[in-house]
Amino acid sequence: MTAPQAQPAGDRPAPKRVRKRPDARRAEIIATAREVFAASGYAESGLAEIASAAKVSKGLLYHYFPAGRPQLFVSVMEGLLEEFRQRLRQAAKMPFSPRTRMEHLLAALFGFFDENPAAFRLLFRDPWVTHDETVEAAAVATRVAISSELASLMAGQGLPSDDLVAASTGILGFALANVELSLSGQVDPEVAWRVTCQYATSGFPA
Numbered sequence: 200m201t202a203p204q205a206q207p208a209g210d211r212p213a214p215k216r217v218r219k220r221p222d223a224r225r226a227e228i229i230a231t232a233r234e235v236f237a238a239s240g241y242a243e244s245g246l247a248e249i250a251s252a253a254k255v256s257k258g259l260l261y262h263y264f265p266a267g268r269p270q271l272f273v274s275v276m277e278g279l280l281e282e283f284r285q286r287l288r289q290a291a292k293m294p295f296s297p298r299t300r301m302e303h304l305l306a307a308l309f310g311f312f313d314e315n316p317a318a319f320r321l322l323f324r325d326p327w328v329t330h331d332e333t334v335e336a337a338a339v340a341t342r343v344a345i346s347s348e349l350a351s352l353m354a355g356q357g358l359p360s361d362d363l364v365a366a367s368t369g370i371l372g373f374a375l376a377n378v379e380l381s382l383s384g385q386v387d388p389e390v391a392w393r394v395t396c397q398y399a400t401s402g403f404p405a
């Protein structure tokens with residue numbers, strides 16, 4: 200019996216391309232962009248590199264992100280912020296005193312960036328090298344969103360609303376400065392967290 204001859208490569212039907220749902224494709228592009236931005240930073244990450252890593256064309260990137268790289272970067276920031284806020288909210292739900300919950304919240308803050316050091320750069324450093332108003336506005340909104348998590352925990356301290364905004368913003372700035380010191384190796388992370396807790400809870404009842 201004669202064995203069937205192999206079909207010439209040129210005559211073989213091309214494999215069918217799997218069409219993904221638009222929301223799934225968009226999510227994949229954002230996830231890939233996050234990896235590229237995290238590895239190289241915004242300034243060194245062009246759409247060509249992201250398209251190549253995502254195995255899509257630049258045209259498809261522009262289909263989902265018409266404003267290009269800044270819009271894609273903002274989407275990455277929004278995803279990181281949501282992950283971060285979920286971590287903070289989980290820590291703040293602990294059934295402890297406000298002082299202890301603040302300590303847990305700050306531990307979650309330090310822990311998140313210790314596990315994801317690139318996230319700190321993407322949320323708080325790179326936005327200011329983009330020189331793009333949309334990205335800079337997203338960076339400001341990120342700080343406001345995180346400050347609101349702190350403010351909600353401090354709301355029971357009887358502070359006037361303006362004082363609450365100023366206090367939560369100040370605590371966030373102090374915490375982020377110490378996160379940066381710990382990430383750069385200038386301060387031990389445990390010391391940075393402890394000092395931040397002392398500063399943040401100085402007005403809390405014992």
